[in-house]
Amino acid sequence: MHDLSGKKGFIFDLDGVVYIGKTPIEGARETLAHIREIGGKVRFLTNNAADSRDYHVRKLGSMGICCEINEVITSSQGVAIYLKDRYGTGKCFVIGEEGFVGELRQQGFRVVEGKEGERADFVAVGVDSGFTYEKLTIALRAVKNGARFIAANPDVSRPGEEGLDPAAGAMIAALEAASGVKPEVVIGKPNPMLFEIAVKGMGLRRNQVATVGDRIDTDIVGGNRFNLYTILVLTGITKRGDLRGLKGEERPKLVLDSVADLKGLL
Numbered sequence: 001m002h003d004l005s006g007k008k009g010f011i012f013d014l015d016g017v018v019y020i021g022k023t024p025i026e027g028a029r030e031t032l033a034h035i036r037e038i039g040g041k042v043r044f045l046t047n048n049a050a051d052s053r054d055y056h057v058r059k060l061g062s063m064g065i066c067c068e069i070n071e072v073i074t075s076s077q078g079v080a081i082y083l084k085d086r087y088g089t090g091k092c093f094v095i096g097e098e099g100f101v102g103e104l105r106q107q108g109f110r111v112v113e114g115k116e117g118e119r120a121d122f123v124a125v126g127v128d129s130g131f132t133y134e135k136l137t138i139a140l141r142a143v144k145n146g147a148r149f150i151a152a153n154p155d156v157s158r159p160g161e162e163g164l165d166p167a168a169g170a171m172i173a174a175l176e177a178a179s180g181v182k183p184e185v186v187i188g189k190p191n192p193m194l195f196e197i198a199v200k201g202m203g204l205r206r207n208q209v210a211t212v213g214d215r216i217d218t219d220i221v222g223g224n225r226f227n228l229y230t231i232l233v234l235t236g237i238t239k240r241g242d243l244r245g246l247k248g249e250e251r252p253k254l255v256l257d258s259v260a261d262l263k264g265l266l
């Protein structure tokens with residue numbers, strides 16, 4: 001049984017739901033086209049803090065899925081919005097990649113490095129494939145000097161092209177271990193903050209929105225905490241055998257083999 005009646009907005013996780021790495025999930029494009037045809041609103045919401053929203057728009061476009069930049073929400077954008085809303089402006093040292101730096105600059109933050117980094121107001125941490133001892137040193141000193149430590153997303157690893165790759169959570173843990181300070185906030189799912197940005201942006205109420213994800217600990221827990229209708233798909237990290245013993249906020253409202261199956265339910 002499902003209750004998708006009255007749902008007008010759909011929030012999709014990307015990796016494991018719409019595509020896996022560079023390969024689109026069969027039928028994802030058709031489901032998304034169908035949602036638009038029936039007048040539904042769409043948001044793509046990813047904990048991935050490395051890539052820019054532009055990059056995601058282009059990547060989806062290359063798979064035949066058209067979307068606008070305001071339909072993509074990333075954890076790095078979430079960090080920039082959080083800092084802007086609470087603190088207005090300041091100097092930021094970033095452990096993260098170009099997409100992350102770009103979001104902070106767009107919100108008016110000055111991104112600093114080296115000795116200046118040690119005096120930053122904020123240390124923003126996401127996944128960084130160029131993570132070094134030097135970056136960790138600057139971040140450590142900045143935090144010890146009183147910088148606010150903000151983290152993009154909690155994922156400790158992610159599927160890579162040749163196996164598992166370390167993700168933001170591993171860099172966050174390194175800074176936490178060195179400094180003895182925990183991040184003030186971890187913006188990405190399961191924190192409902194990105195869902196809040198998405199629902200607000202669509203101009204809908206929570207009970208009009210469903211979210212589709214492949215991870216229990218981020219997508220489903222985060223969606224349930226924000227009272228969205230949560231749909232788990234089995235094309236990504238979670239397999240049917242993992243569903244036994246799920247409790248409370250870990251339980252999706254609906255389980256589908258693939259996002260392709262959503263089309264027939266709308």
Ligand SMILES: [Mg+2]
Binds near residue numbers: 214
């Ligand atoms: Mg995913």
